[in-house]
Amino acid sequence: MTNSEIVDLLELTGRLMELHDRDAFKTRSFQTAAFNLDKSTADLANLPVEELVKLPGIGKSVAQKIREIAETGRLTDLDELLAQTPEGVLDMFRIKGLGVKKVRTLWHELGIDNLRDLQQAGENGEIAKIKGFGASTQEKILAALEFLQEQQGKVRMDKAALIANLLRDELTKHFDRVEISGQVRRKAQEVDTVQLLIQTSDPVSAMLTLSQLPNLTQNELDSSPFVWRGKLNGFDVLVELLLYPAEQIDRQLFIQTAGEPHLQQVGVGGVTLLQVAYASPDVTEPAIYERAGLPYIVPEMREDDFAFRWASRHQNDELVTxxxxxxxxxNHSTWSDxxxxxxxxxxxxxxxxxxxxxxxxxxxxxxxxxxxxxxxxxxxxxxxxxxxxxxxxxxxxxxxxxxxxxxxxxxxxxxxxxxxxxxxxxxxxxxxxxxxxxxxxxxxxxxxxxxxxxxxxxxxxxxxxxxxxxxxxxxxxxxxxxxxxxxxxxxxxxxxxxxxxxxxxxxxxxxxxxxxxxxxxxxxxxxxxxxxxxxxxxxxxxxxxxxxxxxxxxxxxxxxxxxxxxx
Structure with a gap:
């Protein structure tokens, strides 16, 4: 268990204890511990109780809870609280501006225990009528709900790269060549599809191999004989694995990396970059651009036609590295946070x-x-x-x-x-x-x-x-x-x-x-x-x-x- 994972479990325990109106002193002990340990550089998972209690804000009881987390990956107190808390109520904590007290009020006074009912109550004006909320809070809740819905199924750049690299490391054990492509390769700041290309001459056998890999769950309805779609367990983002023979990998790496507006850029003879990519006998990326009569664009910039306007004024070797x-x-230090x-x-x-x-x-x-x-x-x-x-x-x-x-x-x-x-x-x-x-x-x-x-x-x-x-x-x-x-x-x-x-x-x-x-x-x-x-x-x-x-x-x-x- 990492420090951040331990802190997250302590913080969630304190939050749920407050939600369920548990003993105020014990609740504060968890909240204080989470706050103080968030800055700690000590290796929490490997400290015995007698060392943990020397850390600021850590009493013997919480120290024992930390040991339980480190040794089992779980906390009994938290499991009990989670069993008493509807999953939708936990989702409500994701709404900016909704603290524990407001979530408890919405749950107990309006019986709201999921985001769908929360949105309906806001649209019906019921939230604004609650003491301590008002029209302004209701409006902010609805705006936050809309934002969350737009972001559903996406991950940040760092997590997308983590997922892609985990998949590549696992897939290269079974296939000769695996390439990260799509949004991850062009460094999108938010990613809704983690895409990799797999080289194979036998897609049927490849699909059987993928079905047997641990931690991968296929969406069979969205998949096809040459495309595996599903998720890596533990991550709420689509994974797309495209199967191609060796002679197609380089061509498809280029095509799948670039955004559609970029591929529609017209080159010499009125032919689009995408058309050139399919027709070019030399499928290396520089050769495709050259054949189209267009400047070579680095993968990060292959979103739209902006890159070509940029290239009319600059050279690729000018880009920062x-x-x-x-x-x-x-940067911040222990002087602040x-x-x-x-x-x-x-x-x-x-x-x-x-x-x-x-x-x-x-x-x-x-x-x-x-x-x-x-x-x-x-x-x-x-x-x-x-x-x-x-x-x-x-x-x-x-x-x-x-x-x-x-x-x-x-x-x-x-x-x-x-x-x-x-x-x-x-x-x-x-x-x-x-x-x-x-x-x-x-x-x-x-x-x-x-x-x-x-x-x-x-x-x-x-x-x-x-x-x-x-x-x-x-x-x-x-x-x-x-x-x-x-x-x-x-x-x-x-x-x-x-x-x-x-x-x-x-x-x-x-x-x-x-x-x-x-x-x-x-x-x-x-x-x-x-x-x-x-x-x-x-x-x-x-x-x-x-x-x-x-x-x-x-x-x-x-x-x-x-x-x-x-x-």
Missing amino acids: WDDLRGTLH GKQSIAAMAAYCRELGLTYFGIADHSKTATYAHGLSVEQIQVQQAEVDQLNQSFGTDFRIFKGIESDILGDGSLDYDDATLATFDYVVASVHQTLTMSLEKATTRLLRAIENPYTTILGHPTGRLLLAREGYPIDHRAIIDACAEHNVVIEINASPYRLDIDWRWIDYAIQQGVMLSINPDAHDLAGLLDMHYGVAIGRKGGLTKAMTFNTLTLEEMNEYLQQRRAQIGK
């Missing part, structure tokens, strides 16, 4: 071959994330100074902050405090329900602040969980160009914000983009891989990627920018 990255600038110290995060960056690490812990308004007070900032910066003394000239920690953008667009520190940082990432974290005008105005004021270096996750979205607040992207990007503000590509697979579709416009306006992992632990630093993928998808070049600047270039840039403030 992981190896181009020189540092990382949006991170799981690792600044020293540990910086050391891992050095292992990755990076030459600078920017610490940007949460600011004072983010109390839920242990945001830093002015006094804490002074101590943290002294720690950074001390750490920097231990490095040579080839590595440096930059002092940053993720400063909250308040409701009126101001940042949550005074100018004197902001002036102590090498750079400032300005982000919205609270009061996310805004009109387009309100959200845009709020961001514009933050961009105009001379201390704002980077605009963090511009829409605040959480993929498959929360829609971003609406903004006028052109106005925001234009303002960043005017005020020399970098825009973040938040590389967390939960965000990938700014959306890749706006990258090219930013580049054309001269706005640099920073691939920021928003890392809260060592593994989170690797999320920059997702940021690179989504950057390439949007046509991001090395030249317009902020954190491809060398250490010397970054240091000079930040110093010059600070010197310009107040001029």
